[in-house]
Amino acid sequence: MLPSDLDRAVLAGRLLLEEGPTPVLIRGGEVLDVSAVAPTVADLLELPNPAEAEGQRLFSVSALVDRVLASAPGSFLLSPVDLQVVKAAGVTFxxxxxxxxxxxxxxxxxxxxxxxxxxxxxxxxxxxxxxxxxxxxxxxxxxxxxxxxxxxxxxxxxxGPDAEIFTKSPVLSTVGWGGDIGVRSDSTWNNPEPEVVLVADSRGRVLGATLGNDVNLRDFEGRSALLLSKAKDNNASCSIGPFIRLFDDAFTMDDVRSAVVELVVEGRDNFRLEGESSMREISRDPTELVRQAQSEHHYPDGFTLFLGTLFAPVQDRDEPGRGFTHKEGDIVRISTPRIGALINRVTTSKAAPPWTFGVRALMQNLAARGLLAGRGGGGA
Structure with a gap:
């Protein structure tokens, strides 16, 4: 799940500790709880230099990996974003x-x-x-x-001059590494969309990148573009993670521009699908997509932006000419060396665990932990 050059990387993410969802930094081989200075990842990214935030040591990175693997899928390592609006760019290749x-x-x-x-x-x-x-x-x-x-x-x-920018998922609804990812139970033609995801603060500063799966229902959107929201926004239909790699001298937007995102899907039926998406072939520069996503909006808690994918699976899975579609139990692995790997198992949106922990629940949890005392309002 971790970058190939972990010793040079600073990562931001969220863990579900006993007291509740907790923002962490991975720096110098250690996992640091930064909730005292940044109760949410959105708060962390508003700091002048998020990578240098002070935190309390929790455990080593190797201990983190052991705890993740020993936990129920998706129960300990959460999606690394919380209050950010989840936006996506489509048809960028x-x-x-x-x-x-x-x-x-x-x-x-x-x-x-x-x-x-x-x-x-x-x-x-x-x-x-x-x-x-x-x-x-x-x-x-x-x-x-x-x-x-x-x-x-x-x-x-x-x-044309205007990119397709849409809202992918509600705040706090995204699934993290290991969690079940949902496809509508009434969809018969669908696929994963492996993408790089940029993470920006309230001022539109892009501070890092992670990976995402913008699950797509080809049958729904193909019938009518007006069904885009039904094709894109369903329970557990968006995964992000495993961590946000923060930009610094060792990892910049140029690394995003040159990234190759690999996809592997393995099914219970022994089907295997492989593909890759080279960011060098993107039609619009990532910074231009960020500009169009920000547009005339204000995002006081920041936003994330899926950059789109080159990958469109056409390999036949069952009958000749029928192409690819998911089956329950598929394992989807999305990876690129400088960020890591995002792994999820496919189920239906109806069968996936319900999304019940929303903004009210988060605020109540942070208040009970004394993490909101004396904190002011939103960003610039």
Missing amino acids: AVSAVERVIEERARGDSDKAAEIRSGLEARIGGGIRSVVPGSEDAMRLKAALIEDGMWSQYLEVAI
Whole structure:
């Protein structure tokens, strides 16, 4: 779960200790409880230098790993974000744009997808890859595609001036490392979306990065883009973790830009799916996506931003031409060396543990621990 260069990394996260959810820093091989100076991760990221926050030693990193592995899945190591708004950018890679057009034209029917895919990517894939979104070349490509009757709302956000930015999950609802991740029980065509997730403070400063799974229901969104919220926001449908790697001299936005995110799905049926997403192929720079996510909003507790994925699984799992869809019990592993690995097991959103610990519960817990006394209001 940890970065390959852990000795150079400073990580922020959350553990469920006996007293309640607790923000921690991993620094110098030690796990530090920083709740006395930052009751939430949102508070931690508002500090002038979060990586240097003072904390009480809990245990070593090796002891942390032992405790995580000895605990029930998802019960000790929590998602590393808490009060941040969970935002996501969609259709940020050319391949994902093509796949969204396929979903739209197939009307969510996976049987039709292979036929449509065979001709569509050859005609527009290269064109999308070669243009800068919002540029004059992009507008000329748009005009040509409209003339050919091939335009789509997904191509608009792929090469037009405005990125697709949506709210993925409610505050405090995300699942962490090891937790069950949910797919709607009435979905028959769906897939994981392995992504890098940026974490920003209330001023929009990007302070670090982690990994996420933006679970996608291809049948729902394919029937209508107006079903996006039903396709994206369901119980346990968003996992983030295992930790936020804070930016410093050893890890910067350039490391995000050059990251290769790997995905492995292993099923109880011995099915194995592998893929990767190279951030070098993203259509818009991560800082531009952050700018568009912030836009004319205010996020007093900060926000996270999924950057999208290049990966769109088309490998047949069962019948030829049916492509990939999840089955209960699938193990999903998303990894990149400089951040670590996020691992979750697939179940249905109906069967996943219910989300019951919300903002009121967190505030009551922090108040009972005396962690809110004398604290002021929100960020700038």
